[in-house]
Amino acid sequence: MDLALNETQQMLKTSARDLLSRECPYSLVRDMEEDARGYSDELWRRMVDLGWLGLAIPEKYGGAEGDFLDLAALLEEMGRALVPGPFFSTVVLGGLTILDAAGDDMKRDLLPRIARGQLLMTLAITEKGGTYESQEIEVQARREGEEYVIEGTKLFVPDAHVADFIIVAARTASGSNPKEGITLLLVPGTADGVSVTPHRTLASDKQCEVVFHGVRVPYSAVVGEIDGGWPPMERALQRAAAAKCVEMVGGAEAVLEMTVEYLKQRVQFGRPVGTFQGVQHHCANMAIDVEGSRYAAYQAAWKVSEGLPAAREVSMAKAWVSDAYLRVCSLAHQCHGAIGFTQEHDLQLYTRRARVQEQAYGDARFHRRLLAQTLRA
């Protein structure tokens, strides 16, 4: 048993924290909420230069051959710094799905460009049912000659507005088992008939409605197997949920630290507010939630990283962290008083994102249901 990150991961974290504290200040986070693209070229280039984009891509595809845990360590720091932009979608949703499911040609084509930061990607799963279940997938891709023609609407697709390629989970065959007959298709973001409208969310992040109207892609756009897209999609969802949990742990810890610092400084009734048992116990409860979240999240990331069956650990982690992070934010607000509630204060940046992250790749109840299914099996 070894519950610590290894030295390389530690170093990666340290250098990431260092860089991000300089180059990703909260002012940038705020600016990017207003920005139409939602990220800064400069920060993106710095991340590319440091090799973050290719961190979890094998050397032969131009990456640094790191594993999922390395990436997780980095994501924790990005979650802490609230890094805006399409890193998560390009690397976790796009790159790792290609690496997992695509044929070698496609890998050789896409992965080096991802590693060089030249290609942005995302994954389109959710539709109007608003969940991550196979039976909700109704976007159709019907064969016509040597092409697929895609028709339908995806919702909540992260960063589709800037993505060069969108991996689309589409229904290519119908049958009684909703997990069958789904195919992953690689669709250029600029293809005819694709129209992308960013949602307006409470975190001002960039999730998009993507409408496919008679969109044509060649057979070569199939990622992996025809009609066999759901198993890699499930794996992609597990990776995404585990990665999101680690990102949230980074945020939760920042919120706790910010709160403790404030309570040490802030004086009311002639003494630091942090001396009152009421807020001390709030902080203790936050610490308990952060501690539990950290190990639940990393256990899930580790399982994914090792290629072990991870369904149970991932669902456990996402079920726990989704709620725990929101509890942490609520208590932080209660400890901060009115100031934490202002747009000027950094706390609310975390709080609003915690709500979005709660829902991403399944909320607590979704994952508790998956868990109940694995337990019964």
Place this chain on the structure above:
Amino acid sequence: MDLALNETQQMLKTSARDLLSRECPYSLVRDMEEDARGYSDELWRRMVDLGWLGLAIPEKYGGAEGDFLDLAALLEEMGRALVPGPFFSTVVLGGLTILDAAGDDMKRDLLPRIARGQLLMTLAITEKGGTYESQEIEVQARREGEEYVIEGTKLFVPDAHVADFIIVAARTASGSNPKEGITLLLVPGTADGVSVTPHRTLASDKQCEVVFHGVRVPYSAVVGEIDGGWPPMERALQRAAAAKCVEMVGGAEAVLEMTVEYLKQRVQFGRPVGTFQGVQHHCANMAIDVEGSRYAAYQAAWKVSEGLPAAREVSMAKAWVSDAYLRVCSLAHQCHGAIGFTQEHDLQLYTRRARVQEQAYGDARFHRRLLAQTLRA
């Protein structure tokens, strides 16, 4: 609007508190847990002498013509003092059901004897499904000549071991609607074929398993209408739930007071424990729960008392009070520390009963489901 008890009710409460503090000390409560019958003749006689048994019975049947709210005020005090014995089952379950549903002959026969304390009664509803729903009622009463022959088992019947009569909800006709075909039958506790075994519960109260084996009762034992027993049974359950809530409010308030007193006295770290903000906030939370419980319970009791439709208010009250009282007890234990956890301490007498009361006549989830049904309708 008038949210206070009237003068008569106030006086009744005052005199009841006075009597019970003298004649129903915690030592008696403890003794009765061990006692096979579970109540003391002496206290029973005092209650009879004061007219409590006939309080809610009309004058023409030998009672004091009080209403349900008068009875509620009394029950709050009995809940506070943890009065052991078959008062609730005789009066609320038995007497009021007879008053509500029986024909005049039966009323004339039974009610005066109840008012004089000469007759103990109870109501047998629950069976092995463990709920208070019509579809769970499987005890059969089939007609044979001029008699009904009863077959089956009732569970969790309060005080059946001492009851002179048990009102039994039995199925007399089958059909698609489980609410139809149920008949209430008045069965002597000593009838051939009735065997009563007290359950062993965590509160050491006297709920019983009652087995009916070829038990014969004449037609005249029907309470109310043949096959039409469920509507009066629903009303009986509403009365029971409302009355139980008020009883629980009495207990919850006693627990809060006991805790506050203890925290004022108990010194640790050189100051009364009650000065620590942590336990202060525990007490505040208890006070909030007691306050909410009181008005939810009395609103339900008032609706019942006025003969207004009470389903929503009763379910709301029982849903709230069931959980709130247990929260109050848990915090009380946390405030008391180890001493509250000992058998010698009076706190745990309330805690164990709170758990039983939680379940009686439907717990929070049962009543939330009823409520959801009324909201949808």
Place this chain on the structure above:
Amino acid sequence: MDFRFSQAEEGFRQELLDFLRRELPSQWEGPVGSTEGNDWDLTLQMRGKLAQKGWLTMHWPKDYGGQQASPLLSLIFNEEMSYHRAPGRDIFGARMLGPTLMIYGSEEQKRKFLPPVAKGEVQWCQGYSEPEAGSDLASLSTRAEDMGDYFLVNGSKMWTSLAHRADWMMLLARTDPEAPKHRGISFLLVDMRSPGVEVRPIVNMAGSHEFNQVFFDNVQVPRENLVAEKDRGWYVAVTLLDFERSGIDNAASSRRLLDDLSEFLWEAQERGFHRASEGWVEDLLAERYVETEVARLIAYRVAWMQSQGLVPNKEASVSKVFGSETFQRVADTGLKILGLYGQLTWEDQWAPLHGRFQDAWRHGFSNTIAAGTSEIQRNIIASRGLGLPRG
């Protein structure tokens, strides 16, 4: 015991409902998003109409333009206004300044300041909190120097709701820096148009501008605008604070959110939003429903006590804590049920209920902080209510 309102009270409720149906924009479901400009016009319009009906200050004595309405009528008024999300009420002028001046104001002050409030012609704000004086209000440091004819005010106030709309402010300022902290504070009425007053907006995490910071740079406040004696302002303010804690607004707003949500879910379920029919949803909705009803009862109880001439104290804090926390739970529950859709704001065409739940959730953070944090309220319940010794 009787949980019913009287016929007259029910009659008033009906009259109010008719009024709202008539006077609010058709299909009114409350303001949406940050449509603040329009809302303020509507607010002023509605305020004028409420004043005409005499409802704006209905709880005031008749001498001052009120109707001497019982606290139960005020309760009904606030309940329905909150439930219908109707703009136009006047918290600061009608609910706080008025009652305070009636106790502590001079005859001239009453005559000058009360009628405009009753007519809905003036906006007041409350200058209490400061950057360094939040829960510990009495540690405020804004200075009011006694210059004889006037007080010279310097300093700044924080979290001043509606200061940017206000004509006047109730200001707490320190007139004796040497005295113990509760003893050197005075209560002044400040014309917001006085030279030296500057208002800077504070935008909250829901993206709306409700709070302000107000700066005072050598602002002159005429002596006649001192309420009660100099240095006794703390005691004036404390009276006022008790008027601030009302649970009925939270209870009614919570109930409205739940009703909206239930209605939305029945429809959405039919349209294929399967989540609405999952087993936990019904139980969770019913749980919240019970809480809003309990919150309502607790608020009724406070108003009923007032109607009996009793002074709610612990009871008002119980109502405030429970009401505000219930509101937060309802908003949270809504978002949990709405799932991914819950995060969408009113500007998104896919947003359910115009994004109202995420908006309520964001706003809700202030409910357990403003007007006395939940921690302070629990301290009050424990010490003033239960008699536990102070720590």
Place this chain on the structure above:
Amino acid sequence: MDFRFSQAEEGFRQELLDFLRRELPSQWEGPVGSTEGNDWDLTLQMRGKLAQKGWLTMHWPKDYGGQQASPLLSLIFNEEMSYHRAPGRDIFGARMLGPTLMIYGSEEQKRKFLPPVAKGEVQWCQGYSEPEAGSDLASLSTRAEDMGDYFLVNGSKMWTSLAHRADWMMLLARTDPEAPKHRGISFLLVDMRSPGVEVRPIVNMAGSHEFNQVFFDNVQVPRENLVAEKDRGWYVAVTLLDFERSGIDNAASSRRLLDDLSEFLWEAQERGFHRASEGWVEDLLAERYVETEVARLIAYRVAWMQSQGLVPNKEASVSKVFGSETFQRVADTGLKILGLYGQLTWEDQWAPLHGRFQDAWRHGFSNTIAAGTSEIQRNIIASRGLGLPRG
């Protein structure tokens, strides 16, 4: 990072499981109700066998009869023993006295007292709390007067688990009543058969006799039974207290309850216990399951830190609070799901799972109190862990 146990550790777990299968009564599901007498025989039997395997004190150095097992092996040992509700472990002798004597004991004390513990031949108990010294342990007033050759002990101890079974007690007593309260306390080893020791049972709300009050009337304790220096006993005790806070027992017991409940519910559902299939049940069970797994991870983390030579502090408190509260939630959830049946005790033929849930619920009240209340643990987390200033 690696969340797996090593092959050797997994091997040990398997050996332990085989042992338990072999040595526990067949179909053992843990003690039922207050079958205390039989349990104690079984406890002693099992203790002997655990001692033979060397497991009773496996974490001790080899010199004192231990196996120098890593904290991770101890973790596995405690996890499986708790999960299987296996009797025989020795908290006081093996987990508390041993480590303490190894740090503070004289060579003679070690030689005299440690081997019998390793052999499972002796029962220790812990004489710390007093009626007036609970959370504020250092305010204890039991007196030990220094008489030269011996100490003369007078006073009484409260909440002494297993005192009625114990041969020896670790006693904290005041040797200098004049000194500041932490400074005048000494740590003594007391033979429970000494004249003047009287043990009175305290029965708890679960109806079982685990605690006692112990009275000392002029009890003579030989000087050689003083551990460390006189008046320095508080610091000895504090070391020991950290050994007491373990979360794995709570995590494993909670998990076992949940597993039992799930299995019961699948069967009961088929037999017509419809409640088991209501929508809220699955979600609630899964929620508790997640919590028990998080509690386990937190406990693993504490043991892993120890295995790295790190001293858990805040972490141990986190584990204690979360584990004990999780246990309470699991017990409560079980009773909520079991409904009316939940209240039945093992003596009732209708009782599900031998009434185990109501028993766990009743016992569970002490989990957040004994060995440092949740409030004290949260204080520790806030002050020692997060560095918030003391109040």
